[in-house]
Amino acid sequence: MRLLLLSCLLFLALSCENTNESRLYSEDYETAEASASDLNSPPPPVNEVVRPQQENLKIIKTGNLRFETQDLQKTYARIMQAIQVSNGYVQNDQSGKNYNQVYQNITVRVPTENFQRTIDAIAQGVDYFDEKTIKQQDVTEEFVDVTARLKAKNALEDRYLALLAKAKNVKEMLEIERELAQIREEIESAQGRLKYLQNKVSMSTINIAFYKNSVETKTSQSYGSKIVNALKSGWNGISTFFLGLLHVWPFLILVALGVFFTRRWMKKKKKK
CATH class of the missing domain: 3.30.70.260 (ACT domain)
Known part of the structure; x- marks a missing residue:
């Protein structure tokens, strides 16, 4: 009887131990499977934009x-x-x-x-x-998109820095540093665009153009001033006339010679 009781207790103990081992193995497997699923699952798309609330719009x-x-x-x-x-x-x-x-x-x-x-x-x-x-x-969508891209690039940079610390040879270091240089360039570009948008959103621009029309007023002249101006105008006209004669004096000489010889020829013809 005692032997049968000991056999039952031993059987129960072995059953409990197997159950615990199965449960622990199942938990470890689920954890590993979840980790693998996280690693293999694709990252969320950067272009997927969640529309913010009305008060968070970037205008x-x-x-x-x-x-x-x-x-x-x-x-x-x-x-x-x-x-x-x-x-x-x-x-x-x-x-x-x-x-x-x-x-x-x-x-x-x-x-x-x-x-x-x-x-x-x-x-x-x-x-x-x-x-x-x-x-x-409205630049809200672009603002959110650039912010998401910048966050993703920063995370990618951290991963490459971790890989750089574990590089085993010069070739691996050069390849990782080349990728890091490109990522940093993209990060700086995104930071510049984000800073530009933040400045435009926070500070508005107003272009103001105002003008005044200037009208030229004619002052009234006295009678004496009008006479003086008329004399000046007449003198200017005479000066212009004589200056014009100086320009055409060769033609005047030719005309005078033509008239002189024509009259002389006419007189000789009458005498005959």
Whole structure:
């Protein structure tokens, strides 16, 4: 009886041990399989863009304004004050004069949150705009795409750096460094594009052109001034006439000789 009891206990112990070993082997296999699946599964596509919320949209705002003013200096001072209040700055300032127009062109950059406020401040005192254009360019998709590409390139660079540390010979090192150089170039390009987009999104651009028409006024002249001007004009006419004669004097001599010989021939003919 005792021998039978010991046999049963030994059988139960061996069964429990086999069960534990099977369970541990199953867990290790599942873990290894999951790791292999992670390694073999393709990375998420870079071009797959998740549309952000409305408040996270990346918008580039640009404004173009053109109008006439009666006082260039006051208008310029008002624009400068509006830019200062909006924490903006002047990127370009150009002034000049056409045939009948004095103009000034200004390009300013203001924080995007102050864009409309600056437009409204500039519009004060303007009767009408020859041109008023507000453009909004949505670059959210490009912004997200460049950010994802940059993240992927940084991760790829880290993996190549780890491979470089494990390189066994010079050939492997050169191949890895060549790949690293290309990856770093792509990273710098993506960083530059991302910085450009961030600047354009955070700081809006406003192109302002204003002008003043210059009218030439004719001053009234007194009667004496008119006489003096008439005498000057007559004298200028006489001078022009004699100067013209100097230009044609050879022809006048030929005409005079022709008349002289013709009259002389006519007199001889009458005597005969």
